[in-house]
Amino acid sequence: MSKNPRAYIEGAARFQLLAHPSRLYILDELRRGPACVCHLQAVLGRPQAYISQQLRLLREADVVVDEKDGLNVYYRIADAHVVRLLEEMLGPAQPARRVEGCPCPHCTGQEVCCS
Amino acid sequence: MSKNPRAYIEGAARFQLLAHPSRLYILDELRRGPACVCHLQAVLGRPQAYISQQLRLLREADVVVDEKDGLNVYYRIADAHVVRLLEEMLGPAQPARRVEGCPCPHCTGQEVCCS
DNA sequence: ATACTATATGCAGTATACTGCATATAGCAC
DNA sequence: GTGCTATATGCAGTATACTGCATATAGTAT
Numbered sequence: 001m002s003k004n005p006r007a008y009i010e011g012a013a014r015f016q017l018l019a020h021p022s023r024l025y026i027l028d029e030l031r032r033g034p035a036c037v038c039h040l041q042a043v044l045g046r047p048q049a050y051i052s053q054q055l056r057l058l059r060e061a062d063v064v065v066d067e068k069d070g071l072n073v074y075y076r077i078a079d080a081h082v083v084r085l086l087e088e089m090l091g092p093a094q095p096a097r098r099v100e101g102c103p104c105p106h107c108t109g110q111e112v113c114c115s
Numbered sequence: 116m117s118k119n120p121r122a123y124i125e126g127a128a129r130f131q132l133l134a135h136p137s138r139l140y141i142l143d144e145l146r147r148g149p150a151c152v153c154h155l156q157a158v159l160g161r162p163q164a165y166i167s168q169q170l171r172l173l174r175e176a177d178v179v180v181d182e183k184d185g186l187n188v189y190y191r192i193a194d195a196h197v198v199r200l201l202e203e204m205l206g207p208a209q210p211a212r213r214v215e216g217c218p219c220p221h222c223t224g225q226e227v228c229c230s
Numbered sequence: 231a232t233a234c235t236a237t238a239t240g241c242a243g244t245a246t247a248c249t250g251c252a253t254a255t256a257g258c259a260c
Numbered sequence: 261g262t263g264c265t266a267t268a269t270g271c272a273g274t275a276t277a278c279t280g281c282a283t284a285t286a287g288t289a290t
Contacts, residue, residue, distance in 0.1 A: 008136040008143070011204045015139070019130035020248085021123040028123070037267060050249065052268055071257055071266045084203050088196060089126045103265090135278085152237060165279065167238055186236045186287050218235090 017061055023054050031083055033096040034076040042102040072104055132176050138169050146198055148211040149191040157217040
């Protein structure tokens, strides 16, 4: 590690963010389209605090960006690089969907026209 | 983690292999062409046992394959998926090169015609 | 057979990441 | 202001990964 050029250290750190089942799940969901925390919470079936902590890691590394809208905070993938890495590992993205048990506007049908 | 579909667990484990500076360095070197352990040892500047252990992880996950030739063992990247992930993270591969201090045939000039 | 070289493996100590829980903040409605 | 909802943060215990060292194996040469 001591002799490794910076590119490998940084690249590894970036891969590290994708190298986690929950974060990978979150990112796979986000490439369908922006989603709020409650949406991801419903999809992953995990406590809110847990989701927020994974999102923080992704956000601090500029893998995702957040956009506040009232109480809800919508996250989306920050750059196309990450999307291509996901495609390479998981295949093409699935279309956006509504989620049972998610109270956000997108899932209760206030803004999306066709599921 | 408990609810995560298998695809995310497996994908994350695969990303995990790339998420390490030394392994990333090794893989970046291997995409220039096959290389023996002593070659990687010379490039990374790390103990032989250390290199072999990282190679074992990569080999057991079928990220690289080994090919014995007498005393030397040549490793190469197993599939194009990994190469594309490396391209996405590190950019295009550099051309093959000889390495100072590596005693293998490739580096002492017994088989390669042009460096 | 012995000696030497290249590579592999096992184990142990240490560092780092994961994850659950309690709590804090921020925005909206009243 | 209070109360409620959505999200964020801090911390601690546990699990996992990293890495150094000693040693084992396997192939070649003599």
